[in-house]
Amino acid sequence: MPLLIICLLSLFGTPVFAAFDPADGPTVTQVYRVDRNVLVVEIVEGCIINAGQEDFVPLALDRLEPTVGDTVLAYDADGKIAEIPKGIRVYRDSGTSESFLGYYLERSGKLARPDHRLGDALDLSEALDPQTYILSSTTDPHYAGGVHPVRIDRKSKPLENGRYDGGTSIRHRFYHLFPYPLEEGQSYKLSFATLNTQQNEANVLAGQMENWTESIHVSQVGYQPEDAFKRATLSVWKGTGGGHDYDHMVGNPFYLINVFTGKTVYTGWIQKLQDESDIDISFSNGKNNSLAPVYGMDFSSFATPGNYRVYVPGLGSSYPFRIARGIWGEAFQVSMMGLLHHRSGVELGATFSAYNRPLTFHPDTGMV
Numbered sequence: 001m002p003l004l005i006i007c008l009l010s011l012f013g014t015p016v017f018a019a020f021d022p023a024d025g026p027t028v029t030q031v032y033r034v035d036r037n038v039l040v041v042e043i044v045e046g047c048i049i050n051a052g053q054e055d056f057v058p059l060a061l062d063r064l065e066p067t068v069g070d071t072v073l074a075y076d077a078d079g080k081i082a083e084i085p086k087g088i089r090v091y092r093d094s095g096t097s098e099s100f101l102g103y104y105l106e107r108s109g110k111l112a113r114p115d116h117r118l119g120d121a122l123d124l125s126e127a128l129d130p131q132t133y134i135l136s137s138t139t140d141p142h143y144a145g146g147v148h149p150v151r152i153d154r155k156s157k158p159l160e161n162g163r164y165d166g167g168t169s170i171r172h173r174f175y176h177l178f179p180y181p182l183e184e185g186q187s188y189k190l191s192f193a194t195l196n197t198q199q200n201e202a203n204v205l206a207g208q209m210e211n212w213t214e215s216i217h218v219s220q221v222g223y224q225p226e227d228a229f230k231r232a233t234l235s236v237w238k239g240t241g242g243g244h245d246y247d248h249m250v251g252n253p254f255y256l257i258n259v260f261t262g263k264t265v266y267t268g269w270i271q272k273l274q275d276e277s278d279i280d281i282s283f284s285n286g287k288n289n290s291l292a293p294v295y296g297m298d299f300s301s302f303a304t305p306g307n308y309r310v311y312v313p314g315l316g317s318s319y320p321f322r323i324a325r326g327i328w329g330e331a332f333q334v335s336m337m338g339l340l341h342h343r344s345g346v347e348l349g350a351t352f353s354a355y356n357r358p359l360t361f362h363p364d365t366g367m368v
Contacts, residue, residue: 036181046169051113061093115166149176155239213316222322225303243292
């Protein structure tokens with residue numbers, strides 16, 4: 001039976017569930033703007049398959065090799081606390097060759113198999129070549145004949161590391177600088193036929209209020225109506241391209257949009273807060289940890305409860321957030337419940353949690 005991987009993708013700022021086979025190659029997950037003429041293509045390569053554990057049934061030719069220096073403090077077979085190998089490496093001989101099978105967990109009798117990554121690596125040289133991409137439009141004459149970006153910068157990060165050298169999935173963001181701005185309300189098509197991704201083109205509708213952009217930052221916890229200070233920030237670090245300069249947007253309006261009605265409930269103006277070289281006094285290391293110029297969008301005087309997003313014309317919108325009473329108390333409760341559920345040596349259940357879990361990692365269970 002073929003393996004079907006369900007991944008959460010976000011196409012053009014709108015989250016959707018998409019079924020795909022990672023073995024078919026890297027996947028374009030988002031296309032969005034961070035400036036009027038800077039288009040970002042997000043590509044995810046690889047998907048980690050968690051192998052899990054199974055009962056270990058040894059064969060005659062299996063070779064067991066204890067791990068060296070990789071131990072855990074636990075009870076041994078005689079009931080005494082000792083340094084026990086985290087796992088014993090198991091190699092299986094097929095008769096013609098020997099391969100690593102996984103780790104034998106002696107106390108449980110289980111075999112922990114290594115995770116593995118599905119999917120080919122992204123061709124970075126092709127992904128960074130401006131000639132790979134053509135942006136065209138039937139409504140914007142600047143792009144009627146198709147235009148290549150003049151520069152591409154990259155920012156990459158690991159998404160998930162597979163256990164036992166099981167590989168890494170990676171998210172890449174490529175920042176395409178084009179010679180002309182993408183006009184509001186116009187439709188564009190970005191083509192990349194020679195790139196080894198599952199998709200070879202993406203449609204872009206510039207100026208949609210719902211389009212998410214990574215350059216607008218808000219509190220994902222939200223804000224309380226009585227909070228004296230409510231502010232969103234505008235900044236983006238483009239990896240090899242450094243911090244992006246939004247000086248040309250200082251004094252431009254931003255809008256607070258009601259998520260459900262789509263109506264503007266507040267208008268403010270973008271202000272510059274600090275340069276890339278400025279010291280951030282809120283951090284003890286004396287650095288600007290954004291690695292980019294930072295601009296502010298203040299809406300402290302707005303106090304009406306509801307669900308909103310911050311919208312900047314030419315860029316897009318922030319993630320939605322709430323203004324609500326008691327919202328900081330909710331965040332505190334979630335944090336405390338997280339600490340409780342991560343705690344070992346206690347049984348979970350009523351009256352503190354709806355999650356039932358037996359006593360774990362306790363002398364009474366045979367492991368500490």
